[in-house]
Amino acid sequence: MDKHQAEKRLKELRLLLEDYGYHYYVLDTPKVPDSEYDRLMNELLQLEADYPDLVTEDSPSVRIGGPPAPSFKKVAHRVPMMSLSNAFNEEDLRAFDRRVRQAVGEHVSYVCELKFDGLAVSLTYENGKLVRGATRGDGTIGEDITNNLRTVPAIPLRLKQPYSIEVRGEAYMPKASFERLNEAKEQAGEEKFANPRNAAAGSLRQLDPKIAAKRNLSLFAYSIGEVEGKNVQTHFDSLMFLKELGFKVNEEAAKCETIEDVIAYTEKWSERRHELPYEIDGVVVKVNSLADHEKLGFTAKSPRWATAFKFPAEEVLTVLRDIELNV
Ligand code: NAD
Numbered sequence: 001m002d003k004h005q006a007e008k009r010l011k012e013l014r015l016l017l018e019d020y021g022y023h024y025y026v027l028d029t030p031k032v033p034d035s036e037y038d039r040l041m042n043e044l045l046q047l048e049a050d051y052p053d054l055v056t057e058d059s060p061s062v063r064i065g066g067p068p069a070p071s072f073k074k075v076a077h078r079v080p081m082m083s084l085s086n087a088f089n090e091e092d093l094r095a096f097d098r099r100v101r102q103a104v105g106e107h108v109s110y111v112c113e114l115k116f117d118g119l120a121v122s123l124t125y126e127n128g129k130l131v132r133g134a135t136r137g138d139g140t141i142g143e144d145i146t147n148n149l150r151t152v153p154a155i156p157l158r159l160k161q162p163y164s165i166e167v168r169g170e171a172y173m174p175k176a177s178f179e180r181l182n183e184a185k186e187q188a189g190e191e192k193f194a195n196p197r198n199a200a201a202g203s204l205r206q207l208d209p210k211i212a213a214k215r216n217l218s219l220f221a222y223s224i225g226e227v228e229g230k231n232v233q234t235h236f237d238s239l240m241f242l243k244e245l246g247f248k249v250n251e252e253a254a255k256c257e258t259i260e261d262v263i264a265y266t267e268k269w270s271e272r273r274h275e276l277p278y279e280i281d282g283v284v285v286k287v288n289s290l291a292d293h294e295k296l297g298f299t300a301k302s303p304r305w306a307t308a309f310k311f312p313a314e315e316v317l318t319v320l321r322d323i324e325l326n327v
Pocket of ligand 1: 020021024025030031032033034035037038064065082083084085113114115116117118119120121136170222284308
């Protein structure tokens with residue numbers, strides 16, 4: 001493809017991704033499967049890497065999430081809520097590991113966590129008391145959904161120790177609650193939610209907290225934005241600390257000493273994801289040492305100390321299984 005063709009294709013891709021992003025992040029009703037969005041985003045990233053002078057400031061490749069809806073009060077995140085770089089196969093994971101070791105040395109170890117398919121939220125506690133809950137929004141400005149988040153039973157309203165802390169986690173709808181909700185919607189002749197992620201996001205971005213209260217939502221806490229008066233050295237220790245404070249922390253989080261262990265973890269959960277009572281769309285791999293996080297830093301959009309391994313798209317898997325079975 002020559003530069004002129006690349007410019008034309010980039011324009012098309014940006015328009016498509018903007019439109020899909022708007023439906024996904026703002027309206028909570030995706031137009032296409034995630035795999036299609038990811039495929040187009042990868043094509044965009046590749047073209048921008050081939051023609052760096054064609055990168056624009058407003059390209060979907062440099063944007064996080066979507067803008068906050070005008071119906072909610074806006075919340076500025078003191079520490080930005082970023083996106084994650086993606087890995088789609090073993091080679092991408094090995095390349096991530098090489099980049100990390102080049103930057104911080106050979107001693108590195110990782111924490112693997114499930115990538116819950118819900119909505120990223122920020123919870124601010126002052127002296128142990130929940131004072132604010134917000135969506136990620138565009139990473140810098142989110143929506144104030146405190147009253148909705150207060151209805152989620154897994155979110156402590158008061159911590160077990162009176163810390164002032166900003167906690168991040170994934171709000172989600174368990175599969176069973178999602179199925180019940182869609183059955184009820186069908187009986188009422190209402191439009192069903194596309195998936196549990198959209199159902200969770202749609203429930204939390206309602207103005208009436210009674211709706212969120214009825215939706216059986218839950219939350220896994222997965223990181224600390226900032227904390228006063230507590231010194232934590234590793235990501236794994238932050239998870240343990242969050243648990244001590246009273247948060248629900250996912251039991252499958254595991255320390256992995258090498259990239260081989262990380263790959264084994266992604267393979268295990270790629271096979272077993274359907275056994276879980278909630279949806280996951282991959283595995284998040286994070287460098288364990290927080291001092292290494294400092295050294296690695298961030299790109300415009302995501303930390304260099306983490307990556308999200310995405311499972312192969314389900315629809316592709318179904319086709320492959322059908323081919324294998326000759327049906
Ligand atoms: P992301 O999927 O790249 O990853 C970042 C998010 O992972 C965080 O914000 C957090 O919410 C989540 N997460 C879950 N478990 C986590 C854990 N254990 N630790 C840390 N974070 C965890 O997020 P993004 O930037 O919102 O992503 C883009 C993705 O959204 C795309 O890859 C695509 O699949 C999907 N998308 C789909 C459409 C569509 O039209 N179908 C449109 C836009 C985006």
